[in-house]
Amino acid sequence: PWSSCRKRLLLCLYLSCFGSIQTSVSCPSGWTLINSRCFLYVPTDMTWANAEKNCLSMGANLASVHNMNEYRRVQNLISAAGHGHLLNSVLQEKTWFWSDGSPMTYTNWCLKQPDNKAGHQNCLQMNYSGKENCWDDVECHIRRPSVCAKKG
Template sequence: MALTTAAVVPEAEPVDKTEPSVQEVVPEAEPVDKTEPSVQEVVPEAEPVDKTEPSVQEVVPEAEPVDKTEPSVQEEESESMEPYSFCPSGWTGFDGRCFLYVPTAMTWANAEKHCQGYGGNLASVHSFVEHHEIQGMILRATQGFPATWLGGCDAAQEGTWFWSDGTPFWFSFWSPGQPDNFMGGQHCLLTNFGAEKNFDDGSCSGTLPFVCARKL
């Protein structure tokens, strides 16, 4: 017996062709608060800073007042001249030594012995200022600039000068063209030579006034 198509395939149940909406498939998300926090909320407000910078007086403590009053020339001179009160009468003090002009003319060797009798030597000279002071002392004593023995000598070796007090011969103030060892017989030092009134080499056997010097 032949079966009909309807009998073989049972009738399908009706299908609800209505598709769910997007809202039904994807559940509605909870509402999001899209309001972003303000800068003030994200960054907590900093504590107020005192921008007032300290004054210079606060940073650097005020220095104690300094007495800027400089000593007068008279005060400086009185201090520097104080030790010279120990120079013997008639002697002149300068730079830690006492000087004496002796007007009696003697040979260089006798003049040196005479100065040694005072506890000193013929004067050595170590600066222009010192030479000027010695010349001033001679001028006050004589009212002029006579040739005068000082303590220089090169008798031991020609051209190698030394001072009789043993100090180094570092300073010299020769007149132009001097020393010349004229005639091979000039080995002792004198000052107030020529127009310049400076050093010259002379014959040690000649007689001249001289200047002695001794330490304080």
């Protein structure tokens, strides 16, 4: 009886100590963990709508970035793949927003951007302008690689 009771006690202690430990955030194979979200570089040139549709098919959205550190890490992901510009957010009624619904609190626009040239530049491309790697507004039918992001 004592042996059985001791085993149950040890099991209870084990469960109370270790059962509540949260598992660390993990990403599917091929995705990169950045700030508790999983990011995937998609090298295929697509329009904004097709890129977002592709991300949605993987349970993600086109990547949003919320601070300079996060943007630099996403840039590193793109650089590691050996590519440059990519499509990201969208403009509606003069308000920029991320497709995942998060607010656009951080921006890295190039000088004199966004300019909405010809009144049709409603999408954003990142890593524009060579070494500056700033943001530029472009027409949404432009085809670029993209980065998807989802919660880890």
